[in-house]
Amino acid sequence: MSSEFSASGSIVFDQVSLSRNAHPVLHDLCLQLNERRIGLIGHNGSGKSSLVRLINGLLQPDSGNIDVHGRSPRSGPEKMSAHVGFIFQNPDHQIIFPTVEEELSFGLMNQGVSKKEARQQVADILAKHQRSDWADKAVHSLSDGQKQLVCILSVLLMQPGVMILDEPFSALDLPTRYQLMDLLSQLPQQLLMISHELDTLETFERIIWLEQGQVFQDGPPDQVLPAYQAAARRLQTL
Amino acid sequence: MISLYIAQKSWLHRLSAGIKLLFLAAISLLLYPVEQPSVLLLFLIATLLAYATVGYAALRQLLALKTLLPLFALIFLLQWWSVGFAPAALLVMRMLTLILLANLITLTTRMDDMMDAVMPLFAPLRLLKIETRRIAFAVTLLIRFIPVLMAVVNHLLDAWKARGGGRKLWRLVIPLTIQSIRLSDSVAEALAARGGISSPLTQDQLHQKGSFR
Incomplete structure (x- = not known):
């Protein structure tokens, strides 16, 4: 395994600024993320997605430094993929291969694992999650929730220290969301999740509320979530 | 349905992709000189039997070939008109057998195995x-x-x-x-x-x- 597994590290943003298409997105952001369960909230366009994309190098900052469990995302997303797992909003934009087994082995083979060994690990993780019959399944025959589970398993196989989830449940029904949340809450990884479903974040250790590219509030969920909700009710966005 | 692969375990699934593709190439060469309609018919029936051994899902895929029938009819009629009934029947049976066999390989071979076999x-x-x-x-x-x-x-x-x-x-x-x-x-x-x-x-x-x- 090329990544030494660590869930104890921290993510540090040191005076990070980022602009996209000449628009400032994040300005002088300083953050230290030590907690294992961190929720990221904010209105659309507040910079949440940009912030998490800085962590695995999908975006590079204009200035400032980022440290992710002792590694610099400047090395690019390909290098960071062994340390930072990323789950996107729409599984259909994330699944690259026609069958579940191919999809799950892709990341492992990128890490230099042989095809045979990758298939063994895929069989093991499917068995562990009672989904052994999925190996040969065509991904397009799965439901949205099942596809999202495939995405999560494919990232877990790479044993990253950090898991980033960018609104992973927005297309899923409530029972599916609960099941996936149960699975995620048991993971040893450091979890950073963007969500508009505030009840999902209630059990998290820390909530960061972004507003116009800056931290607006930062604290435990029982403080930040009600304040965010109250502000959202007052706000005219249309 | 673009992903034609049938997820199940049959004897054809277990055969390696390379062997299946080599077999297809060999059969293509073998059928070329065959002039007796009865022999070709035998091959065609054997091919259909192979579908049956894979199972119901494979047999159902035969229905998908319905769309090709007008094309076959057209080729048959043109050949009948230009070279005669027997050669036309031979040609169509040969084509049908090979297409069915190629399709059977698609149905029973995973994409990445196929790629591994073809890539060299x-x-x-x-x-x-x-x-x-x-x-x-x-x-x-x-x-x-x-x-x-x-x-x-x-x-x-x-x-x-x-x-x-x-x-x-x-x-x-x-x-x-x-x-x-x-x-x-x-x-x-x-x-x-x-x-x-x-x-x-x-x-x-x-x-x-x-x-x-």
Whole structure:
């Protein structure tokens, strides 16, 4: 395994600024993320997605430094993929291969694992999650929730220290969301999740509320979530 | 249905992709000189029996060939008119047998196994500095995303009809293009987040040289 597994590290943003298409997105952001369960909230366009994309190098900052469990995302997303797992909003934009087994082995083979060994690990993780019959399944025959589970398993196989989830449940029904949340809450990884479903974040250790590219509030969920909700009710966005 | 592969375990699934493809090539050569309709008929029946041994799902795929029937009829009639009934029957039976066999291989071979079997044939391209793994990858991506793009088309069509769109369907081309480009952006991002496609090549080469780690 090329990544030494660590869930104890921290993510540090040191005076990070980022602009996209000449628009400032994040300005002088300083953050230290030590907690294992961190929720990221904010209105659309507040910079949440940009912030998490800085962590695995999908975006590079204009200035400032980022440290992710002792590694610099400047090395690019390909290098960071062994340390930072990323789950996107729409599984259909994330699944690259026609069958579940191919999809799950892709990341492992990128890490230099042989095809045979990758298939063994895929069989093991499917068995562990009672989904052994999925190996040969065509991904397009799965439901949205099942596809999202495939995405999560494919990232877990790479044993990253950090898991980033960018609104992973927005297309899923409530029972599916609960099941996936149960699975995620048991993971040893450091979890950073963007969500508009505030009840999902209630059990998290820390909530960061972004507003116009800056931290607006930062604290435990029982403080930040009600304040965010109250502000959202007052706000005219249309 | 673009992903034709039938997920099950049959004797044909267990055979390696290379052997199946070699067998197909051999049969193609073998059938070429055959002049007796009865022998060809035998091959055709054997092919259909092979479908039956794979199971119901494979037999059902035979129905998908319905769309090819008019084409076969046309070829048969043209051949009958130009060279006579017997040669026309031979030709059509030969074609049908080979197409059915090729289709059977598609049904029972996983995409990546097929690619592994075919890729060595592209080896000469490496001399031209073309990365053959990228070709394999592009094929895989295409197969994966055809159902996704079909869904995009259907959503656009629904939205179009729901607002009384009318018959000028060509106007959907631009939104379809925009959505496809957006989709490709997301896929590229997801791909990079899982290690990209350039690394497996280099790592495989390192493996082959035995110098990795």
